Amino acid sequence: MTTPPAAEPPPPYGTPAAPHVTVRGEAHLDTDPDLARVAVTLTARGRDRRTTLDDLTHRNTTVLDLLKSCGDALERLETGALTVTPELTPRGRGERVRTHHGTVHLTADLNDFTALGELTTRLADLDLTRVDGPWWLLRPDSPAHRLARQQAVRDAVQRAREYAEALGTSLDALVELGDTGTDHHPHPETRARSMAFAAATEDAPPPPLDLEPQRQRLYAEVTARFTLRPPRL
Structure with a gap:
């Protein structure tokens, strides 16, 4: 019993019998x-290292409790670098510590934006x-x-069909589909909404900020190569 020969793959280049069209x-x-x-x-900040560290620990605990x-709106909370650095006197004999500076960085991701304005103002109101x-x-x-990738594929198919129709023919088969890349960034009209706050000095708490979420703009691109049924030119 003989095995039927396998179908030959289409050549990587167009031929008169199987012309190619490549689109984006x-x-x-x-x-x-x-x-x-x-x-x-x-x-x-403080003259004593231990006092500075205790003060920083207290502030960190207060912010963590607030976050x-x-x-459930808090999806991710991370603590970054913690630093306590001595500041030396600018003049004088020998090295003498003038004061200590301490910093700690926190990052929080929230999935519910309803309380975001109040949270940011309460944080910024802390000393x-x-x-x-x-x-x-x-x-x-x-x-x-x-969804963006699927729309890019549909756009490629539509473009190829339009080229085929211009030649009075139709698509035959897909030869290759390549993912050129995807990207996303804030909408350009609202990019400048990121901001920084300084601690408030009034006794009364500041009113919540009205923060509108930035629309995110997604971009997807593919390349596709099709064979065409031979057109009559």
Whole structure:
């Protein structure tokens, strides 16, 4: 019993019997963010190293309690670098410590934006506390990424069909599909909404900020190569 010969793959180049068309497919998609990221920098200063560290620890505990009070809205909380640095006197004989500076950095991601304005103002109202953000983010597994890629593929197919129709023929088979790349960034009209706060000095708490989430702009691109049914030119 003889095995029938396997079908030969199409050549990597176009021929009169199987002409090729290569197109690029693109997709631009605007979508709401999934997360808001806030960075908090705490500072302490004192003549004694231990006093400075104790003060910094107290401030860190206060901020952690405030962030954790958000409950399930707090998706991620990380502590960055902790530094306690002595400052030496600028003049005099020998090296003498003038004061100590301490800093600690925290980063928090929130998935619920309803309490974000109140949280940022409460953080910024703390002494010697700097708040940066929010930065609006999409999760890596956000369905919006898949939707953008699918739209790019459909755009490539539509372009190839239009070229085929211009030649009076139709597509025959897909030869190759390449993922050129995807990218996303805040919408250019709202990019400048990231901001930094300084600690408030009034006795009364500041009113909550009205923070509108930045729309995220996704871009996807593919290249596709098709064979065409031979047109009559």
